[in-house]
Amino acid sequence: MHGSRISIWFFIGVLLIVYGAMIAASGVSEWVTGNYAPGVELVRLHMPVWWGALLGAPGLFYAVKFRPRKRVGAVAHDGAAQKPSPKPNAPPPR
Amino acid sequence: MTSGSLGSLPVLLAFATEPLAHLRPLDIAVIVLYFAMVLWIGFYLKGVSNTGEDFFLAGREMTAWIAGLSFVSANLGSLELMGWAGAAYQYGILATHWYWVGAIPAMLFLGLMMMPFYYVSKTHSVPGYLKLRFGEHARVLAAISFATEMILMSGVNMFAMAVVMKVVLGWNITFSILVSSVAVALYVGLGGLRSAIFNEVLQFVLIWGGALLVPILGLVQSGGWTGLETKILANLHSTSYFHLWRDTGHFASNPMGVHWTGILFGLGFVISFGYWTTDFLVVQRVLAAHNLRAARMAPIIGSFFKMAVPFIVILPGLLGLVLLQNPDGTRRVLVGEEVVSACAVNPAQGKLDNPAACSAAMASTRLSPAYKDRVLQAEPSADLHSYNEALPLMMVRYLGPGLLGLGITALIAGFMSGMAGNVSAFSTVWTYDLYKPLMYKTGSDSHYVLVGRLSIIIGVAVSIGAAYLVMHALGIMDYVQALFSIFIAPLLGVILFGMFWKRATALAGFLGLLIGIVFSASLFVWVKLHPAALAMVALSPDAKPMAENVYRALWAFLLTSIIVVVVSLLTRPKPVAELDGLVYGATVLPQEEPAPFYKREWMWACFAVAIFAALNLMFW
Known part of the structure; x- marks a missing residue:
């Protein structure tokens, strides 16, 4: 893929960070206030806190590692390999 | 490949x-953010999906990991x-x-x-x-069948998602x-296959992030695998619930x-081979790989994730058997949709519509006699839930x-990845296998991209029509899935053979x-019209509907094979020179660049086979 394109892993990283922060914050709030959602099992394990952190950590890693950078001739590490840009109006594949 | 038990899912709606x-x-907020992200990706990728290769084959520039994850996600x-x-x-297992x-x-x-x-x-x-x-006739027959199947399946997916959202939320x-x-x-029409693939990878991550916690907490509560x-x-x-092969010696000895x-x-x-090697919905993802090694590695990478999926799908079902509870703390027993519908309560009267039918339907369930009495008396706390609700109930x-928002997002993401897979595959087949050869052969590349974008919009519109058709004629869903x-x-x-x-x-x-499709459809219609024919199709009077699919496929494959062999021997083959790039033995494959052993596809395939064998032995 082309150097200036944003990696899919960056999108995933950002979403995981936001989700992790929201869920962990909700978990911390439950933990502090003791106001747990009724009918939910195993609330004393405080899973929102740990799961939020577990989502956020890889999210942070991906967001930083694959952050958009302007580099000439760079490879976007998004699962898209470096390849020359196809010419406009190139013949269609068979 | 969807579960055969889902044909009756729409019954829940009523x-x-x-x-x-x-x-x-x-x-x-979690769900809204997900929608915002998939649309952002679609708009972002619009600018790089202008050529046919970009739009229909994602520029053929995906790495093995992205293609492999997308390959599995399109089916998840x-x-x-x-x-x-x-x-x-x-x-059970x-x-x-x-x-x-x-x-x-x-x-x-x-x-x-x-x-x-x-x-x-270099096929698309x-x-x-x-x-x-095999020539134009085989292509057109396959394309028409496939395009019809894709668009109807997209409608079924759409309707099934709407039913789930109705029932759960x-x-x-x-x-x-x-x-x-x-x-x-929007996101497939704007960004084409690249956008569909990128969103499938995102959806794959969210499905795991949203669903993985359920089996983990279930195992904690049940005391681990031994406790379960x-x-x-x-x-x-x-003990049949824990054995893959032990009790399959006879039709009657397993549930x-x-x-x-x-x-x-x-x-x-x-x-399995039919779906994973010839269904264009999944093969299209691998065709988008940036080189042959990546294209070969993608399904192998996908196989490791596929082997792990039962942890978030099968395990919650098993855990639900013993962990789900009624409001009074007793073990909740799930039932089939036919029981739920037979025991429907008339809201105006607060009584069952048909107590006799309800009693008869409950006779073959594991519900306790006391609970059955409460259901018959239409007690509000004695509600019935179907097997298909096992996962949402565990969530x-x-x-x-x-x-919970993340879990629901996982379900929505799953539906959307399936729908996106259907419409992106439909768009490619419609544009290159039907529109171009049959209607307009001399269009420019940009013309076919435009046709592809329009076919996505039209395909989605037809899918919506199919969804409402299924809603108003529930039996159609069985036919579409078949x-x-x-x-x-x-x-x-x-x-x-080709x-x-x-x-x-x-x-x-x-x-x-052609004959294989007609024969397979005839077997399906025969069993539909005369359910007793199942015993002949599956070779046993003890066979259940799940067995029909596998034996019908087996007979259709055998008949097709016989026809291909016999007709081939009676007709003149193409010269071997014309089969270059198409047939094993007539193709010189391009030399792949040397790679260390840990990057070679054979090494990872052997690793996958070893894990696959170990899992089957472990749960024999």
């Missing part, structure tokens, strides 16, 4: 009263998640066959043996390969259909009513605010496909 879950603002729809969790609740023997050998075969021909021939689709190998059917279809049409086994034995007095020959040959060979049990199994077995026969036998001729390919 009897959905109280939603299973109530979302809080945090849950809504919510029908899969919920249907197989429900199947695990009914049949036998349901895992659809993830292991029903997928792994075929995925490895695709990567190691078939991908070189798909990739080297599976019907496109048929054109190169109480959402309006039209709202769910419109929001999901507009989102899919002990509880199931104590409650259900059967699924299948025989090991049907599982191994019908599912493990015909259905509601363990997931609090935010986490399309897949009717078509795929003959296609497998034709492609395998790819691995130089002698196979164009007429043989076309006739094999």
Whole structure:
């Protein structure tokens, strides 16, 4: 893929960070206030806190590692390999 | 491959009263953020999807990891998640066959043996390969069948998602259909296959992030795997729930009513190889790989994730057997949709519509006599839930605010990845295998991209129509789901002979496909009209509907193979020189760049085979 394109892993990283922060914050709030959602099992394990952190950590890693950078001739590490840009109006594949 | 038990899912719609879950603002925020992200990706990728290769083949620049994750994700729809969790609740670990023997050998075969021909021939689709190998007639027949199947399946997916949202959250059917279809049409229509693939990778991550916590917490509460086994034995007095093969020596000795020959040959060979190696919905993802090595590695990478999927699908179903509880603390017993519908309560009178039918329907369930009495008296706390609700019920049990939103997002993501897969594959087949050869051969590349974008919008619109058709004529859903199994077995026969036998001729390919499809459809209609015919199709009076699919596929494949062989021997084959790039033995594959052993596809395939064998032995 082309150097200036944003990696899919960056999108995933950002979403995981936001989700992790929201869920962990909700978990911390439950933990502090003791106001747990009724009918939910195993609330004393405080899973929102740990799961939020577990989502956020890889999210942070991906967001930083694959952050958009302007580099000439760079490879976007998004699962898209470096390849020359196809010419406009190139013949269609068979 | 969806669960056979989902055909009756729409029945739930008529009897959905109280939603299973109530979302809080945090849950809504999680879902809204997901929609915002998929649309952002679609708009972002619009600018780089201007050529045919960009739009229909994602520029052929995906790495093995992205193509592999997308390959698995396109198949990991919510029908899969919920249907197989429900199947695990009914049949135990036998349901895992659809993830292991029903997928792994075929995925490895695709990567190691078939991908070189798909990739080297530079075809844009599976019907496109048929054109190169067997000529225009075979291509058009396959393309029409496939395009019809894709668009109808997209409608079924759409409707099933709307039903689930209605049952789980109480959402309006039209709202769910419109929001999901507009989102899919936008992001696939804008960014093409690249956008579909990128979103499938995102959806794959979210499905795991949203669903993984349920089996983890379930295992914690049940005392680990040993505790789960002990509880199931104590409650259900059967060890069959934990064995993949041990009890498949006879149709009557396992709850699924299948025989090991049907599982191994019908599912493990015909259905599995048919789906994973010839269904363009999944093959299209691998064709987008940036080189042959990546194209071969993608299904192999996908196989490792596929082997892990039962952890988030089968295990919650098994855990639900012993952990789900009624409001009074007793063990909750799930039932079939037919029981839920027979025991519907008339809201105006507060009584059952038909107590006699309800009593008869409950007779074959595991509900306790006391609970049956409460159901018959229409006590509000004695509600009935179906097998397909096992996974949402487990989510509601363990997931609090935010986490529940993530779990629901996982279900929505699953539905959308399936729909996006359907419409992107439909768009390619329609544009290159039907519109271009039959209607307008001399268009420019940008013209075909425009046709592709329009076909996505039209395809989604037709899917919405199919969704409402299914809603108003529920029986149609069975027929639509059967399309897949009717078509795929003959296609497998034709492609395998085409790819691995130089002698196979164009007429043989076309006739094999046509007669195979007609024969397979006839078997389906025969059993539909005369259910007793199942005993003949599946070779046993003890066979259950699950066995019909696998044996019907097996017979259709055998007939197709016989036709291809006989007609090929009676007709004149193409010269070997014309088969370069299409057939094993007539193709010189390009030399791949040397790679260290840990990057070689054979090494990872051996690793996958070892894990696959170990898992089957472990749960024998």
